Amino acid sequence: MVDENVTESTYRIKGETGEWEVVIGLEVHAQVTSNAKLFSGAATAFGAEPNTQVSLVDAAMPGMLPVPNRECIRQAVRTGMAIEAQINKWSRFDRKNYFYADLPQGYQISQLYHPLVGEGSLTIEEDEKAGIPEPKRIGIERIHVEQDAGKLMHDQHPTMSYVDLNRSGVALMEIVSRPDMRSPAEAGAYVRKLRSILRYVGSCDGNMEEGSMRADVNVSVRRPGDEFGTRTETKNVNSVRFVMAVIEGEAKRQVELIEGGGSVVQETRLYDPDRNETRSMRSKEDAHDYRYFPDPDLLPLELDDAFLAECRESLPELPDAKRARYLGEGISAYNADVLTAEVEAARWFDTLLEAGAKPVAAANWVTSELFGALNRLGRDISDSPVSPVQAAELLGLVADGTISGTIAKQVFEKMLETGDGAAAIVDREGLKQTSDTGAIEAEIAKVLAANEDKVAQYKGGKEALFGFFVGQTMKAMQGKANPQVVNELLKKALG
Amino acid sequence: MTDLTNLTVAAIRDGHRAGDFSAVEVAEAFNANVAGAKALNAFIVETPEHALAAAKQADADRSAGTLKPLSGVPIGMKDLFATNGVQTTAASHMLEGFVPRYESTVSQKLWDAGCGMLGKLNLDQFAMGSSNETSYFGNVISPWKRNDGGNAALAPGGSSGGSSSAIAARLCPAATGTDTGGSIRQPAAFVGISGIKPTYGRCSRWGIVAFASSLDQAGPMARDVRDCAIMLENMAGFDPKDATSLNMAVPNWEAALSSDLKGKRVGIPKEYRLEGIDPEIDAMWDAGIAMLKDAGAEVVEISLPHTKYALPTYYIIAPAEASSNLARYDGVRYGLRDLPDGAGLQDMYAATRADGFGPEVKRRIMIGTYVLSAGFYDAYYTQAQKVRTLIARDFEAAFGVCDVILAPTAPSAAFGLGEKMADPLAMYLNDVFAVPASLAGLPAMSVPAALNREGLPLGLQIIGKAFDEQGVLNAGLAIEERAGFNARAEKWW
The missing domain is CATH 1.10.10.410 (Arc Repressor Mutant, subunit A)
Structure with missing residues (x-):
């Protein structure tokens, strides 16, 4: 299976016997932003006391039944639309059966046979320095929704493990890419872009430290142009940096293995960030037989046109469209990238423009002055001490010649210190520039x-x-x- | 006082309303019968205090003029329904001692309607069985005896055998049952009472210990058709907590009862004429046909060509779902936990499930696990789903030419306890007539029609179109009126 659309990457692993190409596919698990779980009314807040966000359904008490949460389905559909994917108006939930102490039902409700979202894609931007010479489209095979499991706590008792079911039943989207990536940088860019889209859509907070987003990393190596090699899957990698490290390390390990006369075994691996290495968890032979079958407690999910229309109408302007708009307004490609990467920055910037600031000057000011100041203060743009409206006032004073750019920097500092408006500061400090x-x-x-x-x-x-x-x-x-x-x-x- | 326990649900309701007796008198009479019938082993837990409390409330409500639809009626609750504060076991060791802190939707509706609970009724373990012999708490015994002078203990049918035995023995006027592949109809037929499994989705499954989710359906068991209609009205209704619940208004079935079948067509499925079946079953069936003709119905022969595949299909789908539904009984959160010294998680699972499940439950979990496993899934489960669709289509086609279908409920009268336990296949055959309607999700009921030469009851089954419980009840009433079945088991317990 060779996708003709995939542009060549020059990233190669240099082995003893020649160069190897890396093939990467990612399965990203993204927690759906919702106040309630996928099939129960229980809350989903992060960091709550163990077992305080557990309904009878989540604990799989006898006779309890799942009922799909419309908001979780809506968010997954909106996400599918944001990656221009096929939305399946008819989908179905399946049970994935296995025993584990963090899985109260003895099965996970997922979607194997008929996922909610079908084929889509996203585009990663060119990044010469990272070896991405031009924008590249990465295929996304599907998005399905499923339940998360609970969590085992091994550090609470010398001989026993405790179970926390707060996460049990929380809605996840599993976003499965095509094996279209060819370097750690491409994979990193893919995860960042996906995260950005999810945050624009509002379907996932993208917080990888809190586990809201994690990736299963599929890696194989081959001689450039050959058929795909055997892949390994490294589970639950929870940062962009780790994703890239896993690919780099795993590709090297596979090359060394093959060149040493061995062969890659299809297996599941775990990443140890402390030692920056992966180790085998289980091979294909030990793989569970999950005995998937349609969940008889749930009817097929059928979406009507009105629901789909509402999902589509509720989508915000997405990163690619926003970036194109900024470029059209004369903003540099670099600034457009920086301003659109994070939804909060983009929203802040758009509010600034709405308040009357001129795009190019505003973009320069935000990416240098504002980001510099926030960085210095250790604050996020969402709690910037200066609001977009206040900033527009400042930039307006520069634009109409009331103050110079140099004075504007001083005024901005005063604004940060005092929270006062720009015009008031200029007046008070007598900073108005003279044409006398x-x-x-x-x-x-x-x-x-x-x-x-x-x-x-x-x-x-x-x-x-x-x-x-x-x-x-x-x-x-x-x-x-x-x-x-x-x-x-x-x-x-x-x- | 004993005559109060001979009253039907309708008679208790109406007599109480009219002031002929108090609800407390009724509850005490039934409580006494329950207490005196240990030999039947129909109850796992007796709750006389619950019945009395509801009765006192009913009497108070009568004084206050706030009577509810079933005020003063004490009932039995199959121990598959979760009852808040009362042990709920599904007749398993696994859930022995398990006391839910929640109430099933169906039982809650009955309490809201004014019913009191006499106790939790015995059943086949996790509702898997046709004779009540798989219960961890010992088998229920039918109040009936053969007229051969022998004293063989007979099966009350299953899985709702506690319900059937208790009603037949006048321990309660009505009870809840559940029917996955005949578990209301077959036990009703075995003891000479009525029972209806409504259309799949009529009664919420929320709070009922699951056996096979796509088949499980609650329904009432009672002494006559009217009581079944009254009970069902107070059990059915849309429940947002069950995603498969029907979002339809509940008809007033009792008010619309009519045994006049003029203009109705009754289908007689030729595939239900089994080779080698007891001629008495066929004779009863023919008598039933005559009764419905007498009630004004036109009788037509129909064909349900995939009938012979129904039982094998059922015994793939039901165990498949059960194998997954019963995975939650793992010793981690509630119920039995068997943790041998030094055991790890897998050892705990193995020990707990080995100890907590009986042989029939294990057999079905193993069958279900097998048919869902990689390499066998398509050959068994996928194929069974296809056949299930064909069976449903058979019924659709048949209902193009008839309004209800008449057939026997079971291929034999009650058998002796122990007679079929050694041969699971023979036991499964008991449900041969019951299973097709379950697979198609159709309403079906059993009404008593005759006694066989051994003096044991035989039941006739009426299968209706989806949502047409009324048509089923009306045909049942026509048979009830004409069969004049009033035999009852002589008290020996």
Whole structure:
């Protein structure tokens, strides 16, 4: 199975016998943002006391029955729409049967045979430095919804394990990619892009540390152009960095294995972040027989057109569309990437534009001044001390020539400190820039008189000194002179 | 006082309403009968205090003019329904001592309607069985005896054998049952009472210990058709907690009861004429046909060509679902836990399930696990689902030419306890007439029609169109009126 659409990556593992290509597919489990679990009314908040968010259904008490939660289905459908996927109006839940102490029913309700969402895709952006020379489309085979299991706690008792069922029954979307990625960087970009889309849609908070999003990483190696090799699957990898590390390490391990005369065994592996290595969990031979069959407690899920229309209408502008809009407004590709990556930043920026800020200047200011300040303060954009409306006021003062860019930086600092508005600060501190030609001419005269040698050099052809005179004049004017007027008057004075 | 226990549900309801007796008198009479019938082993738990409390409330409600539909009627509750604060075992060692903190939807509806509970009725373990012999708490014994002078203990049928035995012995006027492949109809037939399995989805499954989810359906068992209609009205109804529940209004079945079958057509499925069946069964069937003709119905022969595949199909689908439904009994959260010294998780599972499940339950879990396993799934489970669809289509086609179908309920009268336990296949054959309607999710009831030459009751089965419980009840009533079945077991217990 070779997908013709996949662009060539130059990423290679250099083995003893030549170069190897890596083939990567990812199954991302994303927890659906919902106040209630997939088949019960129990709450889903992270970090609650063990076994406080457990309904009779979640604990699989005798006679309890699952009832699908419409909001979880809606979020999965919206996610499918965001990756331009086929939405299956008829889907069905299956039981995946196995015994484990964190699985109260003795089966997980999932969707094997008829998933909710079919074929779709997302596009990762070009990133020369990371070896992604052009945007690349990554196929997504399906998204199905399923229940999460509970959690075993092994550190509560010397000889026994405790079970926390808070997560039991929480809705997950399993988002299964095609084996379309060819380097750790592509896989990293895929996870970041997917996370970004999920957060735009609002279907998953994308919080990998809290386990809201985790990936099963499928890796195989082959000679470039050959058929796919045997793959291994590393389970439950919970950061972009770890995903990339798993691929790198696992590809190397496979190459060494093959070149050493061995062969890769299809198996499930676990990643140990402390030692940065994977180890075997179980091979295909020990694989469970999950005895999937349609869940007889649930009717097939049938979606009507009105429901689908509501899902579609409720979708926000997505990262790709937003990025294209920014580029169309003259914003640089770099800034457009930075501004669209995180939904909170994009929303903040859009509010700034709505408040009247000019796109290019606003983009430059947000990516440099605002992000710099937030970084310094250790704050997220969602709790920025300066609001988009306040920022628009500041940028407006620059745009209409009331203050210079240099003064704007000072004003911004004051805004961060005091929370006051830009105009109020400018007024209070007397920072309004002046176009008073008399005052400026007087200062220019002083500057030129004090620097006769440089005036001579300038007139001798060293035109670069012009900037020096501007700087000196601005300094003498305490930054408040209109730079354009300064330029004009200086040119006149220097003849 | 004993005559109060001879009253039907309707008579208790109406007599209490009219002030002929108090609900407390009724409850005490039935409590006394229950207490005096240990030999039948019909109850796993007796709850006289529950029945009395409801009776006192009923009497108070009568004084206050706030009577409910079933005020003053004490009933038996099959021990498959979760009852808040009362042990619920599914007749298994696995759930021995398990006391739910929740009430099944169906039982709650009955309490809300004014019923009191006389106790939790014995059954086949996890409702798996046709004779009540798989109960962990010992088999129920039928109040009936053969007229051969022998004293053989007879099976009350199963799985709702506690329900059937208790009603026949006047320990309760009505009881809940559940029917997965005949578990209401066959025991009703064995003891000469009536029972109806409504359309799949009529009664909520919430709070009923699951056997096979796509087949399980609760229904009432009582002495006559009217009582079944009254009970069913108070058990049925949409329940948002059960995703397979029917979102339809509950008809007033009792009010619309009519034995006038003019203009109705009754289908007689030729495939139900089995080679080598007891001629008395066929004779009863023919008598039933005559009764329905007498009630004004036209009789037509119909064909249900996939009937012979029904039993094998049932014994793939039901165990498959059971093998998964019973996985939750693992010793981790509730019920039995068998944790040998030094045991790990797998050892605990093995020990708990080995000890907690009886042989028949284990057999079905193993069959179900097998038919769902990789490599066999398509040959068994997928194939069985296809046949199930064909069986449902058979009925659809048949209901193009008839309104109800008449057939025997079971291929024989009650057999002796122990007679069939050694041969599971012979036991499974008991459900040959009952299983097709279960697979198709159709309403079906059994009404007593005759005594055989051994003096044991035989039942006739009426199968109706989906949602047409009324048609089933009406045909049942026509038979009841004409069969004039009023035999009862002589008290020996």
